[in-house]
Amino acid sequence: MHRVARLLGVIVALGLMVAACADDESLDGMSITVLTHDSFVISEEALAAFTAQTGISVSIQTLGDTGTMVSETILTAGNPLGDVMFGIDNTFLQRGLDADLFEAYESTNLGGVRAGLDLDPEHRVTPIDFGDVCVNYWIDAVPHGIPTSLKDLTDPANAGQLVVESPETSSPGLAFLLATIAATPDWEQYWTDLVENGVSVTSGWEEAYYGEFVAGGGDRSMVVSYASSPAAEVFFAVEPMDAPPTGVLLDSCFRQIEFAGVLAGAQNTAGAGAFIDFLLTPTFQEEIPLSMFVFPALEAAKLPQEFLDHAQLADSPHLLDPAEIEANRDTWVDRWVEIVLR
Amino acid sequence: MLEIQDLVIRYGDVEAVSGLSLRVAADETVALLGPSGCGKSTLLRAIAGLEPVAAGAVLLDGVNLVDRAPHERGVGMMFQHHALFPHRDVAANIEFGLRMAGIDEVNRRRRTSELLELVDLAGYERRDIATLSGGEAQRVALARSLAPNPRVLLLDEPFGSLDRSLRDRLVEELPPLLRIAGVAAIHVTHDHAEAFGVGDRIAVMTDGELAQAGTPEDVWSQPASAAVARFFGHRNIIDDGENTRLIRSDAASIDPSGELEAVVVRVRFCDGAFVVRFRTGSGTELEFILGERVDVGAAVRLRLDPDRQIPLT
């Protein structure tokens, strides 16, 4: 039994050690917990700046992907896991609103936000960043010239070139589907045409981009990705490059907006509000591009050079009303599955 | 001194041992002999406390052990498959009982090397059990069981898993060791040659009961029953309906004026003497040990010593 006792001692010791190192929850109520998804990044400097300004310490809990985050927050609605949520996007927004997840909060910095992003007049959620999901193409690999419209994707000249993600399991996949629904007169026909034109479907973005798309050694020259992907390619290239190897099909873009909201029933609503205000300050907004590769909602935020040079935003991206998305999503996805996967 | 009084051991409805009584003096080895399944191992285990007793007493120097747990009895035991602890070396095995008794390290070491000397395995302290041969392992097991100075040593077919020559050798070596150690011992075996080799006295068990106990010579010469006789390897058991008698294998000699006519059927040479099988006129086969050679097929006359013919019950 000595060994067992020793093992237990090790656990306890380690537990205390880790708890001591990572302890930042003070008991005097001056702390908040932020719920977010896997892709959220905030620098230590920014967090430190917030704490210095407000005296509130921040603990961040990641809950998986966006869908999981929303589901889990709905699951724990009566007794929320944190004070503020960051990362619910317009495709999930209505679901969150219907579940009364948020408490209205009008941020003092809301005025500086770009037009067209503040989708909730009741201010239950506040827009923080946005980005477009668009078809990317590998410039040197497209067989018959650069595609310029959604229609081009169904052109037999581009047969077997496109890879998309399934809207059942992928957020960009869903966004692209919504784009086609918003943009084409008969989206079901459009997809039938895409299928006839040899579209390939994967479950997730990694597999599409790194598996089938040319960027990862695959043989497809077009992939559903982000408008910021070309900029990322430049920024993270091994050999420095002047121009990105990929381009963006602006006609296919669907706008994804990410929001933050104070959770109903939060322990520290004031702190949550202060955090949302902070998210809309240039300090945070200006680090968004290179850490999360999306665009800051704040109009005045300065973009890094790589973004100015290589990232694109559609002038008129496709957008659907969140309520409409929520009401029809299941039906649309089921139909899509029937057309594309069967 | 160990005294077993009217011991009864049950397995469910079956009586494995039925009212057995036996006395073992402080310095003697009693060989407990019997066929497989007669209850001798059960008896041993009950003395050690590994089986529950239904009735009777086991007195060690006057104290009844029956209600005591195995670790409180001061009895030693050797198992058929040495049961050495595989996760400890030779010295740790031997010291085990001493450790349980709270003996300090210095004295444990001393006793361990004493015992290793005794069993002729000096220097084996650090050896891994897995590397020991069968004979070595049993000797370590013996040393282990002797280490805590038990007053009684129980040996449960300790040589059962060894080959013939090894067994014979250990049968030679064991009694002096036990004498030096000064323990009373019950040595269980189903092999009568082994029993005769180790036992100061022989106790024969059949079907859970003690059939006979006595010195080797007494028991062999005067078996109490046909079953016991057969067990000793006596072959010439004649049952003529009314009486059963045993003709000892040393009862016959070739004599032209002998009363028995027989034909030699088989001759074997064993340990310096001839074991000859005869067929009598009535078709009975008898086996005798003779000092002289005879040819197969020869017709001879045998004289039988009446003192060496024993009535059996």
Add this chain to the structure above:
Amino acid sequence: MVTVMSRLTRWVTVLVPGAFLALFFIYPVVSVLGRGLGRDGLDAFGDLASSGRIRDTIWFTVWQAVVSTAITVAVALPAAGIVARLSGRRQRLVRALVTVPFVLPTVVVAGAFEGLFDRFGLDSGAIRLRHTVWAVLLAHVFFNYAVIVRAVGSYWSGLDGRLEDQARILGASRWQTFREITLPRLRPALLASSAIVFLFSFTSFGVVLILGGPRRATIETEIYRFAVTRSDLSSAAAMAVVQLVAVLALIMVTTRLERRRPVTVVQPQRASLAVTRRWLGANVLVAMLLLGAPIGTLIERSVSVGDRYGLDNYRALGERVQQLPAPATTALWNSLVFAVVATSIAAAVGMLASVVVIHGTRWLRHVFDLGLTLPLGTSAVTIGFGILIALDEPPLDLRTSWWIVPIAHALVGIPFVVRSVVPALRAIDPSLREAAAVLGAAPGRVRREIDVPIGMRGLVVGAGFAFAVSLGEFGATSFIPRRADLLTAPVALFRLLGTPGEQLRGQAMALAVIIMVMVATAVLLIESARSSNDGSI
């Protein structure tokens, strides 16, 4: 009869694992199923039953698990035989190496397989492996190879090889000998490990999603779809119940088939390494192809920097990348700490549970064996959501505590520990305990001197696996809140792969390679503490 425990010890031994299981598994699962099925429970079942797609899904889940298990056993069994004949250091090395695939994140392995399919032309034309069932099965074999090789291999090496020699002398061919003599004797270990392979294949998520492609669905992916994509908790709960019932049935069947192991002779003679060179060569080839090729691809990708080769990716791991809240090296450290904690919990709870499984009353034994294996076959969504609902009030509000991560890991690690320790304890010849008792050891002492040290042998082997499970972050923690500042290696890897860019991808590969090295080293260290050959995993 040698009594083994005092009353107080007995209570503690039952209570600790029982409470752990009840608190962190039973209570959460019951809560989430209750919540899901509460209102329209029966309706949900009705809907599912009437859906053709769902019926197909259930059927597919079952048969792919069965076939995966069968193929894994067929491929790994010969390797187990070879491992059985190795001794000491070499055996431990091989056993540590085969554990490596087990710990790799699915997304990385899927990528490696895809790369291989591509390279070997299995990507187009007549032989397309992409998004086929075969890709799924192949990946399952890759991941679960270790389970069979280790469990059956170690048990096999504890069998007395003289029986086989005897059969050969009597005229049996190698195959006959194997079929008639060896295979029946391997049954306990084979059944136990096959059950685990089945459970892993049954609840496999990432492999099905990525390698199976969007057309394949299993019960596990459907639970995710219902719970997360559709926020349909009722259907998700109904599917979870179906999954649990199937898993329960399987565990009960294998438990019944698993007879009590024969008491082994304490020092059996191991069969010699007298296998034909051809056999050895063929098996090494299969293993190298199956395990080595994907791993080789990973290693190659990790050292390729643009057009040349170099260690830049590895060096970059120490630096802060904007995508990650902390450098990758910190993530590795965090993973290590979590793994140590999770392994300690699994070891402690598993040890006690093993004692109950061996010495407990019949009812206790069944409940514990069943209950502790269930987490292996339960959807990560179920466990994650369940914890969120159940453990939401003080003093048990652990939802956002860092402790919940190693606890969730331990849930998966405990069955490995139990399945390692129990065989080791069962293989103890009762005469060892009797000898100890007669030599003066009181019952508690007997346990300390005999059971614990010998059980320890099984423990370190099970602990090795628990460590690998924790490091590889098996599904159990996908749906549990994670503290961003306690980033772990697999999560970091996932994030690195989430943004386009060659640098990030190279770093992700490098991180994967380091995780592999870490687990191989850890398993080797743990196993070097003891050796074991009694059926433990």
